[in-house]
């Protein structure tokens with residue numbers, strides 16, 4: 001298993017670790033779809049995404065408190081051999097708790113779409129919050145119109161592998177037009193050049209056509225430093241963005257948006273307290289110079305408009321330094337306020 005596959009699995013498990021209890025505490029049902037499930041366990045014995053998803057729930061410290069929620073897992077794998085392997089690996093887990101239900105389909109993702117829709121929109125049990133993990137090898141088999149229909153409910157989210165490198169090489173050759181049109185849901189990709197523009201177009205389609213409010217990508221770099229693919233998370237929930245950012249910063253403690261095979265296992269020079277928050281300071285100045293804003297607005301801005309995390313990077317690592325440099329002032333300090341404290345309701349003025 002390549003290092004970036006492990007990083008992909010880490011992102012998935014960190015996110016699920018947060019997602020299960022959030023959903024399980026308010027909903028009677030949660031659905032996890034792994035539509036390109038793979039063999040369950042790799043040749044080197046490492047678990048694949050279906051096993052990771054199940055184990056993350058079963059081993060969760062909060063699992064016993066989530067008995068009121070039924071967790072439906074649907075694993076789809078079109079290859080016969082890989083499917084048989086996956087089936088055997090799931091069987092090895094033994095009898096699962098009554099509120100954990102696994103369905104396996106040896107099929108093509110598109111072919112089981114109707115069944116998936118029924119699982120999410122169960123007339124008797126209502127709409128279920130759903131996370132769909134779509135992890136194809138290439139760019140075919142993940143039509144945007146299917147994603148749009150399937151994940152139309154507010155509580156549905158998408159985590160998808162986007163093979164930007166492959167696309168960049170082939171999109172304008174005419175050889176994969178049908179797949180590209182399905183993937184993007186438009187032929188506008190024909191006028192687009194370069195990987196960043198292809199990702200922008202795909203994210204715009206997820207936003208405008210599939211109606212996801214927040215779309216964010218994580219970059220997987222090959223040993224030569226070139227992007228291999230992107231993992232894109234699309235959600236309508238701010239909390240979802242926050243939890244995915246937590247996961248991204250755990251996998252990439254230096255910058256929160258990429259993982260490089262070249263540097264796998266070497267750690268990073270810019271971790272922990274050494275994260276470079278200069279770009280966050282610049283973004284704050286650019287957006288708020290001469291204005292007033294409360295801390296809640298700045299937290300939301302940091303979460304949604306920057307790569308940074310409001311709880312780890314905003315207060316002590318950015319605002320406190322800006323205050324020391326005289327770039328901001330607190331307008332309503334409490335009597336016992338210490339420099340660097342920005343409790344709820346704090347009003348801040350930015351210098352012009």
Ligand SMILES: C[S@@+](CC[C@H](N)C(=O)[O-])C[C@H]1O[C@@H](n2cnc3c(N)ncnc32)[C@H](O)[C@@H]1O
Pocket residue numbers: 035036037038039040047048049050076077078079082107108109110135136137141
């Ligand atoms: C990248 S691998 C998945 C790896 C797996 N998600 C993991 O992380 O352990 C893609 C898998 O999708 C399967 N596949 C390819 N096309 C498919 C389709 N149209 N529907 C369902 N599965 C498909 C392949 O056989 C392969 O096992």
